[in-house]
Amino acid sequence: xxxxxxxxxxxxxxxxxxxxxxxxxxxxxxxxxxxxxxxxxxxxxxxxxxxxxxxxxxxxxxxxxxxxxxxxxxxxxxxxxxxxxxxxxxxxxxxxxxxxxxxxxxxxxxxxxxxxxxxxxxxxxxxx
Amino acid sequence: xxxxxxxxxxxxxxxxxxxxxxxxxxxxxxxxxxxxxxxxxxxxxxxxxxxxxxxxxxxxxxxxxxxxxxxxxxxxxxxxxxxxxxxxxxxxxxxxxxxxxxxxxxxxxxxxxxxxxxxxxxxxxxxxxxxxxxxxxxxxxxxxxxxxxxxxxxxxxxxxxxxxxxxxxxxxxxxxxxxxxxxxxxxxxxxxxxxxxxxxxxxxxx
Numbered sequence: 001x002x003x004x005x006x007x008x009x010x011x012x013x014x015x016x017x018x019x020x021x022x023x024x025x026x027x028x029x030x031x032x033x034x035x036x037x038x039x040x041x042x043x044x045x046x047x048x049x050x051x052x053x054x055x056x057x058x059x060x061x062x063x064x065x066x067x068x069x070x071x072x073x074x075x076x077x078x079x080x081x082x083x084x085x086x087x088x089x090x091x092x093x094x095x096x097x098x099x100x101x102x103x104x105x106x107x108x109x110x111x112x113x114x115x116x117x118x119x120x121x122x123x124x125x126x127x128x
Numbered sequence: 129x130x131x132x133x134x135x136x137x138x139x140x141x142x143x144x145x146x147x148x149x150x151x152x153x154x155x156x157x158x159x160x161x162x163x164x165x166x167x168x169x170x171x172x173x174x175x176x177x178x179x180x181x182x183x184x185x186x187x188x189x190x191x192x193x194x195x196x197x198x199x200x201x202x203x204x205x206x207x208x209x210x211x212x213x214x215x216x217x218x219x220x221x222x223x224x225x226x227x228x229x230x231x232x233x234x235x236x237x238x239x240x241x242x243x244x245x246x247x248x249x250x251x252x253x254x255x256x257x258x259x260x261x262x263x264x265x266x267x268x269x270x271x272x273x274x275x276x277x278x279x280x281x282x283x284x285x286x287x288x289x290x291x292x293x294x295x296x297x298x299x300x301x302x303x304x305x306x307x308x309x310x311x312x313x314x315x316x317x318x319x320x321x322x323x324x325x326x327x328x329x330x331x332x333x334x
Contacts, residue, residue, distance in 0.1 A: 017318035021311050027304075059296060063139035065146040071183055095143040 054122035057115040062100065062107045066092035073118055083117040134167065141171045146178070150188060154196040161200025161280075165253040168197075169287050173305055176291030177298040190288050197249075197280045201259050205272055208263025216264065234265045239327060240320055241267045242275050247316025249279030250286070250309055286312075 052059070052072045060069065070077055070092055081091050088094055088102065100110035145152040153175050160168030172193050179186040213225060224230055237244065241262065248258040262272050286308060291298050 013321045014318060017314040017321070020314040021318070027307060056296075061139065061142075063143040063146070065143065068146045068178075068183060072181065093147055095147065097139065097143065 054119045057118050060096070060111060060115055060118075062097040062111050063095055065095050066099075069096075069114070069118070073121075075118070075121060079121060080114065080117055083120070084113060138167050138170055141167060142174055145171060145175050149184060150192045153189065154192045157193045157196025158200040160252050161197045161255060161259075162204050163200075163256050165256070168252050169283075169305055169309065172284065172287045173291030173294070173298055176288040177295050180292045180295040186288070186292055190284055193288065194280055194284045197284065198277060201249075201255070201276050201280065202273070204256055204259035205263045205267075205269075205276075208260040209266065209269070210263075212260065212264035237261065237265045237267060240323055241271055243316055243319040243323060245272060245275035246279040246282075247312055247319065249276065249283045250312035250316075252309075283312075 052074075056073075066080055066086075069075065070080065077092060080086070084099075086099065088099065096111055096114055097107050100107040103110065105113075141156055144156065148155070153171070156166060156168055156171050160166045172189075175184065175189050175193070176186065178184050179189045216222070216225060244258060245262060245267075248254045259276075287305065290305065290308065294304075
């Protein structure tokens with residue numbers, strides 16, 4: 001009786017595990033189609049060959065460093081430093097969040113200032 | 129509350145990676161594997177996304193994450209192997225170490241150590257505890273390192289590839305990473321159940 005119960009439990013366990021694995025693949029398949037609606041590699045190429053522009057400032061987060069932002073948006077190294085009047089000697093190796101804390105400004109407000117400065121750069125340099 | 133705390137914590141880790149690059153990734157992977165349940169899977173996926181943009185080198189990201197994880201696991205296991213039972217005895221668990229329950233647990237871990245070690249590499253919250261348990265119950269070093277290296281390589285390749293493929297979209301797909309952990313846990317559970325079935329059948333024959 002006990003052995004039979006263990007066998008049933010084993011069967012139920014295996015079925016649950018298979019169900020979880022199956023649901024993951026179904027959900028992964030749907031997610032994949034959302035990310036890549038125009039064929040298997042089209043979205044991948046689009047994402048990886050894309051340069052960040054003024055349209056992508058919504059991707060900026062307060063944990064990003066100025067070094068990364070300069071690189072991602074291809075800004076001159078001192079552009080944000082001059083525009084935001086940053087006198088921190090660690091710049092550009094400092095995060096937006098740390099600068100906001102240093103300036104005693106709410107991180108979301110400072111982040112918005114950074115976004116505006118980047119939009120301004122692209123407006124002044126339309127060829128970029 | 130918990131989600132905003134997680135986001136704040138993840139943001140701090142990602143800041144650390146962007147500021148210290150490979151060293152930052154190594155430290156997070158190492159600490160995550162050694163002792164603390166830090167969001168190292170999401171950090172690895174995000175770092176691979178930075179690599180897909182060209183900010184970091186993808187092979188180096190994989191190599192550094194792998195080295196940090198394996199070293200963290202190894203130190204946790206070796207410390208527990210060398211001092212685990214002594215420490216447990218000193219803090220009043222000597223009776224537990226001599227109990228039939230403990231010996232039964234030791235036998236179970238010996239029988240299922242391969243799948244236990246391999247699959248818990250994907251569960252960063254459980255991994256450090258399994259390293260310590262493997263050390264205390266004296267899982268042979270060879271067995272531990274074979275399955276640890278295999279597991280960590282699969283884990284780093286899986287999360288690295290997901291982050292690299294998702295690129296800038298990684299943030300919208302954090303749920304996918306959690307699901308990947310869940311599916312690996314299910315696979316581990318499945319493998320363990322099959323092993324239990326085989327083990328029981330063998331015992332029955334004998």
